[in-house]
Amino acid sequence: MTDTSLTMLPGRRRRDWIRLRTTILLRWMAIFGQLVALLIAREHVGLVLPLGPCLLVISASIIVNLVAMFVFPGNRRLSERETMLMALFDILQLALLLALTGGLHNPFALLLLGPVTVSASVLALGSTLFLAAVAMTVVSALAVWHVPLRLPDGAALEMPPLYLFGVWAALIIALAFLSIYSRRVAQEMHAMSDALTATQMALAREQKLTDLGGVVAAAAHELGTPLATIKLAAGELAEELSRNPELSEDARLIAAQADRCRDILRSMGRAGKEDLHLRQAPLTEVLREAVEPHQNRGKTIVFEQSLGAGAEPLPPAIHRRPEIIHGLRNLVQNAVDFAHDTVWVEARWSADWISVRIMDDGDGFPPQVLARIGEPFMRRRRSVRDLVARPQYEGMGLGLFIAKTLLERTGAQLSFANGADQAxxxxxxxxxxxxxxxxxxxxxxxDARSGEDPVPSAGPNRPIEA
Structure with missing residues (x-):
C-alpha cells in the first residue's frame, strides 16, 4: 500500500473520537459525586469545610455544562483542541476543589489521573504531554498550598510528611505510567483498525478484479456461439450476393465486425478463466497468477513443486479465492523487493496438507523483528537500504499483515524464518x-474437489445475479 493510501486511513487522520454528549454526561456524574462527597464529609464525618467556595467551584462546572448543552448540539464530536480544553478545565476545577479540601491529604486527589488517562487515549502526543505536565504541576502545588482539613475540634487532619511525599511520588509516577500505557494501547488499537481497514480495501479490490474477470469470461463464452453464427450467415450472404457488389460488401463487413467482436472478447477474457476455473484452478496456476505482476521486475522467479506422502503427481485443484491470490502476491512482492537476484516459489502437497514456500537470496528478516512479523505498522523508520529497495512503500509491515490476515481467513498457517544465519x-x-x-x-x-466446499466439476452456466 502506498503512502497516499495510508494517510487516508481513519485511525491516522481522525482525532474527533469523543462526543460532546459523552463529556457532558461524565461531568454531570463528577458534579453529583463532588456534591455527595461534600455532604458526607460535612454532615456525617463532621469535617470543617469552606462550603461556599467549594460550591462556587462546583457551580463553575455546572455553568460550563449548561452552556455546552444549550449552545452546541449533543451529537457534536469534539476536535482535538476542544477535547484538550475540556480535559484542562476538568483538571483545574478538580485541583481548585482539592485545594479547598486538604490538597493531597484528600484521598480524592487520585481522580486527577482520569482526564490525563483519557487524553492519552484519544489526543495527539503534544496535547497529552501538555495535560500531563499541567497535572504534575497541580499535584506538586497541592502538596504545598491547600486549605487543611479540620475536625470539629479544630485539629488539622494531615498525613505525616514522609507519607505525604509518598502520595505525591505515587501520583507523579501514576500520571506518567498511565499516560504511556494508555497511549501505547490506543496506538496499537488504531494501528490494528487501520490495518484491518487496509486489508478489507485490498480484499475488495481483488474481489472486484476476480468478478470482472468472471464477467468477461462468461460473456466471451456465451457470445462465442452467436458471433460464429453471424459470421457464417454473413459469409453465405456474401456468396449469394456476389452479383450485387454493394450488398456483398455489406455482408463481408458484418463478418469482419463479428471477427472483431470475437477478438475483443478474447483479449478481454485473458484475465479470466474458463467457467470452471472461475472458482477453481490447479495450485501451480494459482501461484503463477499471484506471481504474474512481479515477473518483470528484474528478479528471477523459479517455480518448483514436490510431493509429500500419499500425494498424486498432478497438482491439486484449489479454490481460486481473492484472499489466497492477494495474500500470496503480497508475500511474493516482499521477496522480490528484498531479493538480490532470485526468488523461489515452491508448491508442495500431500494427502493431508498443501503448502507454499517462498524463499529468496536476500539478507533475510532482521533477527530482532523476526518474532513480530505480521504485526501491523511494525516498523516506524526505514533504513537507507529499504529506501533504495522499496521507494514506493511505507515499509511498516502492513503488506505482510494483510497477507497474513487474508491467508489465515482461508485456514492457512504462516511461519517466517531465515534460510541461514544472518551473522x-x-x-x-x-x-x-x-x-x-x-x-x-x-x-x-x-481442495476444490474433495475439501469441505467442493466445486461441481460440470454443469450448465448460471445467470450472474446482482
Missing amino acids: APRERRPERSGAVVEVSWPRRKI
Missing part, C-alpha cells in the same frame, strides 16, 4: 539464505 559472511551462506515464508493449509480447507 555469517555472505560468501559462506547457502544460495537460499534470505527470508523464508511458508504457508500451509489442511488440504480439506482449500
